Amino acid sequence: MSDTRPWIYGTDHDDPAPRTPEPGHVYVQLVGGPLDGQLLDVTGYSPEERAEGGALLMSDHGLYGPGGRSDYEPRPGAPDRWDWQGDTP
Template sequence: MSDTRPWIYGTDHDDPDPRTPEPGHVYVQLVGDPLDGQLLDVTGYTTEERADGALLMSSHGLHGPSGRSDYEPRPGAPDRWDWQGDTP
C-alpha cells in the first residue's frame, strides 16, 4: 500500500517522515507543476506574506536547481496556492 499523504516542501530527502505535518503549524497546498501536491508550512508568514505567495526553490522547474517556482494564493481559497511559472 502506498502512502498518499502529501510531501512537505523543504523536508530533507533523508527525513524519516517527510509527510507528517507538525502539530500547531499552518500549511497551504501547492497546486500545479513542479511542486504540485506538496504542502508548504506558512506558520511564520505574516498576513502580507501569505497574500503575496512565494518563490520556492525547485530543481524540477524550468531553470533547474538554481530556479524558483512562483506560487500565489488562489482567489477565494487561500489555503491552496497555484503555480504561476518559473524564474531563474
Template sequence: MDDARPWIYGTDHDDPDPRTPTPGHVYVQLVGGHLDGQLIDVTGYTPEECTEGGALLMSNHGLYGPGGRSDYEPRPGDPDRWDWAGDAP
C-alpha cells in the first residue's frame, strides 16, 4: 500500500492503520535522522516541553542499534517540527 500520510511514531506493529492521527490529539513532525517524516503525539506535553523539551525516542536503526534512542528537539520558531539532534544509547 502506497500511502503519502506520515507514520505515527509509537503505533503498534499490528495496528491496522498506523498513519491515522487520533482526533483531538496534537502531533509534531520529526525532521531528519532515522524517524524522519514520522509524527509524534504531544497531546500530554506542556507548552514548555513542546518548545524547549523534546524527546529521546526508541529507534532500532540508529548508531546504537536495538535499544538505542534518537534525540529530537523542538525547532525554534516552528512548533510543528522537531529536529534530530543525534543518537543516544
C-alpha cells in the first residue's frame, strides 16, 4: 500500500519519514509545476510573509534540470497554497 500524504519539500531521499510534517511547524502546499503537491515548511515566515512572499526552490525536474529553480508565489486569498510561476536557471 502506498502512502498518499504529500512529500515535504527539502527532505532527503533516504529520510525515513519524508511525508511526516513536524509537530508545531507551518506548511504551505505547492501547486503546479515540478513540485506540485509537495509541502513547504514556512515556520519561520510571519503571516504577512506567507501571504506576500514566495520562494525560488531548487528542482531537478523543472525546465532547466539539475540546478534550476522553480518560482512559487502565494495564491491571493489563500496564502496556504503557493502557485507555480515558472522556472529559472
